Amino acid sequence: MSITPFSSLACPLDGAPLHPQAGCWRCASGHSFDVASQGYINLLPVQNKRSRDPGDSREMVAARRRFLEAGFYHRIAAALAEAALTDLPVDAACLDAGSGEGYYLRQLAGAVPEGHRLSLLGLDISKWAVQSAAKREKRAAWVVGSNATLPVLSGTLDRVLCLFGFPVYPEFARVLKPGGQLLMVDAGPDHLRELREIIYPSLKPEKVHEAACPEGFELLGVEAVRFGVEVAGAALLADLLAMTPHLHRATPEGRARAAALTGLGLTVDVKLSRYVRRSGT
Template identity: 70%
Template sequence: MATTAFTALACPLDGAPLAPVDGGWTCPAGHRYDQAAQGYVNLLPVQHKRSRDPGDSKEMVAARRRFLEAGHYRPIAELAARAALTELPPDAACLDAGCGEGYYLRQLAAAAGATGKSPALLGLDISKWAVQAAAKAQRGTATWVVGSNARLPVLPATLDRVLCLFGFPVYPEFARALKPGGQLIMIDAGPDHLRELREIIYPTLKPPRSGEAPLPEGFAAAPGDSLCQTLTLNDAASIADLLAMTPHLYRATPEGRARAAALQTLTLTVDVRLSRFLRI
């Protein structure tokens, strides 16, 4: 699982290039960012935070890690990796914008290694708990940073791929960081994704959104892909982890959460859409 060091980090305060120094990173103006003991660096200045502890909680991260490491969403990881590796240049740099605990980026690294490629990988998330878990799980896979999609700590026009998987895209920042011809790869829930769980926890389901989203400025559309299959969870713990790792935990009614907690098995629809956009 060989990867190349990621060298295109930018100072979150002034946008200047960051250079590695003993125990951290620094820019020409002297702003220094120390590497944590777990192997990540925090590039989210306090003035850029909207709350004291933004992003997923420690509990959500732990639930997602258990669920994903059990392999339940491995087909989604394979879908993302295939798209990212198609026509990937030899010296490519890739960002997972909203990397969570790092599962999808680790799967990408493994798939790249199997094809003899060694891209420079950057995993970024606004949750320090997520990045901490990612770095602890596989320090050598990627460079792991706490940061925001709203202000990517990445130099302009340095990325070949940006992945945004079930995340919060900030298209102007993605366009700024991608090279011309680079690709933005997004995976979002399809209309039937986890329908069976949603039918249990909500009184009624919202109708799916109609129409296509407008094309982001600075991008051209490229062929996408999709995945639709069933998944059976055979224990209450896995069902609880799935609910805990999604926003549905907080949106569901107390009665809906109680119904989900009583389940011992659940067969679900996994329905996702992969979109690709070329930086022009």
Template identity: 65%
Template sequence: MNVIPFQHLICPLEGHPLHRDGGSWRCPDGHSYDIARQGYTHLLPVQKKRSRDPGDSKAMVAARRRFLNGGHYRPIAQAVARAVLANAPETDALSCLDAGCGEGYYLRELAATEGEQTLALLGVDISKWAVQAAAKQDRRGCWVVASNANLPVARESLDRVLCLFGFPVHEEFARVLKPGGELIQVDAGEDHLRQLREIVYPSLKAREPAQAPVPAGFQWLASEAVRFELALAEPESIADLLAMTPHLYRASAEGRARAAALSRLTVTVDVTLKRFGRLAGG
């Protein structure tokens, strides 16, 4: 894949277009946002932060980076890449945002897919540590600290929006997608990591069937189930899997101790990939 610079950032304060000027992004009103030496830009105004250090912690990001770089979730990444590239324009660059990009694994896998498509990639996450890790691993994309609730992206500028195990803000996604653009959403299924959850919790609550109405401004296109068994043969991989999920913090000390005692574990990966098309006028 050919990756080109992303050009559709807007000022988080005024909403005016940002333009690259050396090591900064600048808007017509004089606001300037420096590009950190690691290659990312902070576009989350302090008044819109709900905590001093929002999002995933440095330790959680490091665990996710080790686990995903081990290839354990590659079938999910491959399904996402297929969905992104389906019906892609043959001549124009395909602009794609990963909303809640974490340490950038899925955009890197997309960029590594064989093909002649030209991509303009933007990764957004509210965690500074996640965006920093993403930028360190791949400088080709544009990496930004920001919130899904206030995306620093121009209206109707994107062909694809990814929301993978994240927090969808469909109104914002509809705003930034071009008419005919697609939202690709990946959500955990009923059996996702069931064996791990059975170890760390005393009992599992039955989940009610997910009610997933089509978001306003979108039409339903398709869905794909991605399900496979994952055998982890190292305690470090099991620890990283637990650390990159909310279960580490929700489980009791006893549950975490049971997981820490494991030397191997086979878990079910069970997710659903959904595709929604942005309606004209949506």
């Protein structure tokens, strides 16, 4: 197998192709973006930021890294890699849109079969997440950027991954080749139910509805990934809570109840949806 950094990047200011030069990437208009010492590129213009330091904090990124590296979500990563590699061209390119600290992209890289060449790009709005990812995996390209305006040339990707993230379907459709696939991982109704029952006074009934297929895509299938895990130790449970939206949604009393835990059995319940980019749209 051959894993290489994705290089079909676009200038976030005018959409023109970016070309690597000594220590930077530059477009024909002269816009230049330095390569950080960790090896990543910041392609999120200041005017596109909604805050001074958008995305996950350094502490949240560290918590996610510790929890994921403990292997609790390995089965999600394995199911995602299998789906992404199914019918993948021998020479292909893949974006993880909202890549965090790079766990799922690293797992995908490790599953690529011999004889295949896969160019990888991880993108996240959090500079702390991208810094962490770039330190650990040098074979991929890592970019600070936004799904709202992907700094990627149109029609250059075979796969787009979006896990527990913020999908922007028109942008995903733009950057995918016709026949390319979008793979989404979203929480199911029972995901981390045991933890939610502790931190919230009551759980709202799940709304059951069929989401419309995004414009420009056709649904290939939905796979349920469901299993149980035992999380032992207050530190790992704190890490899990810190990497979820529940950290900020819970009341102080709910967070205190979670902090008192020394172990917990949890249900992992996610759905893996596969869409194909239709031709001519």
